[in-house]
Amino acid sequence: MKNYCFGIDVGGTTVKCGLFSTVGEVLDKWEIPSRTEDGGKNILPDVAEAILSKIQERGLDKEEIAGVGIGVPGPVDDDGVIACAVNLHWGRIDIVKEMEALTGLMVKAGNDANVAALGELWKGGGMGYHNMVMLTLGTGVGGGIIVNDRIFAGSQGAAGELGHVHVEDAITDPCNCGNCGCLEQVASATGIVRLAREELEASDEPSLLRDGEVSAKTVFDAVKQGDPLAIRVAERFGAYLGKAMASFAAVLDPEVFVIGGGVSKAGSILYDYIKKNYLHYAFPTARNVAFKLAKLGNDAGIYGAAKMVL
């Protein structure tokens, strides 16, 4: 009887670990450091050690463990092979094969953004849906696509790079990907600051944003107080994102969009600016798509990783 599984979310600084019941309760949650030195060669052995110690500590039998799901920051194909993970100093690694050898357990691996999307579908903002597009608006813009309850990884594990669709010809400074004018440059937390700076520099108009630090949070706080300049920033953000999401819907025909990441803490006011633009540009059949906020925060990765093996 398989009663347990592990969900592992490998980041550049720490590895988040979760022990789950197979119905989706978190029974234990802990972190270990990501040892990225020496080409990150200790990371998987450290994770395996953490899992085996937890099994021993809890007095579990390996027969009771459905498996180990693991999310990693890079493109992972359907066979669980990662092409590279810059933040971990990894080249090509067959994660599934290595982790299965290290743990003696069944292993599945996926890209961290895709895995987080699966977590939100299972126990978060996407619960009850089967076809979902998740956008994580943080320092960058991450994307995760779920089709019929499964991660859509693409031919090389690089599907769902939603932050890197081109949306603005006028941007001439490069995105982290090397291109110019990516969605990430205008719809991430960093992108919102870019838009706010542009508006602040374009005039001497008074604004709450002229006092202190400008961040995605201060922009949306000012929007809530009716600050006209901040509202223009939100309008521009919403136009870029709503239009891009309409394109994603024309391509993918999802049931729901889930929006997560630090920017989503602004709450449902985000919808006001995104959704009116979305509806303006959406193909008729896509206008009934649901919009939800992510619910699991930083735990989405361990939830999604656990779900992969169930």
Place this chain on the structure above:
Amino acid sequence: MKNYCFGIDVGGTTVKCGLFSTVGEVLDKWEIPSRTEDGGKNILPDVAEAILSKIQERGLDKEEIAGVGIGVPGPVDDDGVIACAVNLHWGRIDIVKEMEALTGLMVKAGNDANVAALGELWKGGGMGYHNMVMLTLGTGVGGGIIVNDRIFAGSQGAAGELGHVHVEDAITDPCNCGNCGCLEQVASATGIVRLAREELEASDEPSLLRDGEVSAKTVFDAVKQGDPLAIRVAERFGAYLGKAMASFAAVLDPEVFVIGGGVSKAGSILYDYIKKNYLHYAFPTARNVAFKLAKLGNDAGIYGAAKMVL
């Protein structure tokens, strides 16, 4: 032993029918009219009759028939239910259930653009690949997405509406879908004529396009003769399409793009204009995607329909 299958492509005027061997040879190919009167209620019975007659005519045993695949012009979900087909005067129809009852054979149904894409993957421009995006540049711009050798239909059967992503804010006259600025309005045969008219009206510059009818064909013929105005039209067409295809690749991570439809008759010169823009905007991992021309023409639909049941 299943040695045969049928591939059916239902259009607004005629139904194309094919009898195939299960290895993919066309053994027989014929057409029947699409009787769209009375809400199109005769269409499926007519198709069933055509199939059963062919089985009798050829002296086949139903046990030898793997099944019937059928492509229809409208959104078809994974269960073979179509929501509506304007050109056939159809409302919601459970095609699989009706056709199975009418023929006693296993039936699969799909959207015609998706089915044509599957045909090109099986025996046309996409042969040897498993993950493909097909663009059909005809009167409109159709799209078909294949993932791991299967049609990607989306939650409502409306995935791959690639002609209806928004690409141009300056267009204020509506597309057939009701929105303004769709890819279809600048990258279809009709869209190329729009771009050519704009260039012709913008100046008195001499051009081969000033003599006689302007069409996608005359534009690309003039491009081949070095006509500067026609080249500007091709550049604009290529910029819109290449940029949009870079977005599709960031979302879907395909192995190959296949370009079909009347515009594709211009041949590989199309690539020159599409690909340089594609490469400029593509996410790094997507720059190695292959570009191919469709090969099956109007037969792609019957090939893809046949492949659905194999």
